[in-house]
Amino acid sequence: MCLAIPAYVEQLITGDQAIVNLCGVRKEISLVLVEDIVVGDYIIIHAGYALQKLDQREAERTLAMFAEITTLNNNDIS
């Protein structure tokens, strides 16, 4: 039930709803629990409701944190 992936907001429609793209599958979901969503955002969806906007800057920071590990590993070897 809790398994979910970030979805791409393709279109905003009336009544606080949006059409999202989940790995190629288009789905209508509710935006009532979130604010200021625009087309192009990624959102975390659970049981038909967006729970949060994905913070793209933070996602990049987490990926950068992974990349740092490569440097650490290389230092170990040298």
Place this chain on the structure above:
Amino acid sequence: MKYIDEFREGGMARKIAARIAAEVDARRRYHFMEFCGGHTHAISRYGLVDMLPDNVQMIHGPGCPVCVLPVGRVENAIQLAQTPELILCTYGDMLRIPTANGMSLLRAKAQGADVRMVYSSEDAIKIAQQNPQQQVVFFAIGFETTTPPTAIAIKKAQALGLHNFSVFCNHVLTPSAISHILQSPEVREFGVVSLDGFIGPAHVSVVIGSQPYQYFAEEFQKPVVIAGFEPLDVLQAILMLIRQINAGRAKVENEFTRAVLPQGNIKAQLLVAEVFELRRSFEWRGLGLVPYSALKIKSCYAEYDAEQRFPVPALSIADNKACECGAILRGIKQPQDCKIFGTVCTPENPIGSCMVSSEGACAAYYSYGRFRNRDLCTVQNN
């Protein structure tokens, strides 16, 4: 797809694993509980345990809503479904939870009960609108993530003036379950289960934020790292836990900053507070009665409470004797400790609830084939 593939990249997974191996202290053991079934699923699916050093052990926690619902409540739902002129709506996984005598909601449906699977609480409202002559009950389960959608449904039913819609509420709370585990005799007195830290839930934390875990870190001196559901998230969280332990720290850290804010989703929390209040105690499969661990519908919304509208007796029904779900949910046993794992009990024919949902430990182990080979050998040897 963006924000998924990067977090599943195999090469990077091996690099983080190498980092974990380089940083563990060989003289000690590390026991981490992933509370959430979503993490249990990721760990099995991507074989993460095989990437960890031998002295790092993962313990599966009780964070699978389907698994922790006691049989009595499922029986209540079956009885509701068998009420004439009543439509019972629920999420898909609930249909296959077995109760006594091999009964389930799916069986009840086959015998004529009107049971409908819904994708969201919104669908249940639509069914109520389309069937004004019938009572529609939404069998609601789940942790803090599914509670806001249930609150929305209740408020919507009120706004629409729907008199044929009610909710059989079984929403449970993550922090109370973690407290209960930390205070359990297995952890505190007997030391049967060692726990050095927690991987905090992903989506639950999106709603409640990272603050509620502060208490565990301070009071019990256990580090908590909130992690996303992708394999790299989980590995990174394990590395962060190891670093905390090695440094003698016990703090709440957040690996899932792309979705979890310290304060969580306030809008969702306010909505939940408006519609629900704490139950004094609630039965969990495996954990027994846990004080203040679940929600009920506030009296001002009593009209939408199925427990007020229909007879819902308190039933305490024991699990199947052979099933070890209870011990697995407490972290004492592993699925392969169950004698009927993968033989009598399979996802197609689950005997216990941990084999029903893909987040259940037994189903996750079975689906990703980690033990199927061994079973095959035994069959061939016979």
